[in-house]
Amino acid sequence: MITAIDKHTALVIIDLQKGIMKMPVAGLNEVVEKSARLVEAFRKEGLPIVAVNVIPVAPKHIMRKDSNVAASTAQAVAAMPDFADIVEELKILPSDIFVTKHSWSAFNDTNLHSELQKRNITGIVLTGVSTSKGVEATARTAEELGYNISFATDAMADTVTEVHLNSLHHIFPRLGEQGTTDDIIEKLSCRVDNA
DSSP, X not given: OOOOXXXXXXXXXXXXXXXXXXXXXXXXXXXXXXXXXXXXXHHHTTOOEEEEEEOOOOOGGGOBTTBOHHHHHHHHHHHSTTTTOBOGGGOOOXXXXXXXXXXXXXXXXXXXXXXXXXXXXXXXXXXXXOIIIIIHHHHHHHHHTTOEEEXXXXXXXXXXXXXXXXXXXXXXXXXXXXXXXXXHHHHHTTOBOOO
């Protein structure tokens, strides 16, 4: 349940990009539609919007002489035309914050934290894919950095239903508050100052 949204909150959208849209993720179109509604609501309130994409690289722990499969796969994925392009339905503007990540968390080796700090952001609302990877990893780091976190539960999805539900039922309640897109939009106009 969403009890309140911080006065200084940013919307952080994880990996809603053209290449990901081609993956077998149930409900992905609904995630995009709900995230687009949140973009519109945040824009109306004059709050920052962060579009995060991923260009995967092979994990260092599997980069061995005898195994270049992960490196080849990562390079092939990144080389796909328009793979990393954010979907047009979100209507991301040049004035929005744009972050490219190479691992699960949007804070890992990116300028996301500094961009949010420049804007005095104390809270984030998370949407996107995959619930158990990009969204959860970003939330875990955000919690460590002291952000208040709200999860738009109907604006996220995963390739595996069980891990999606695990994040929603067991991980996210420890990190922040959860609610629907409608719940979050309703709370935006009466944000509280948690600074």
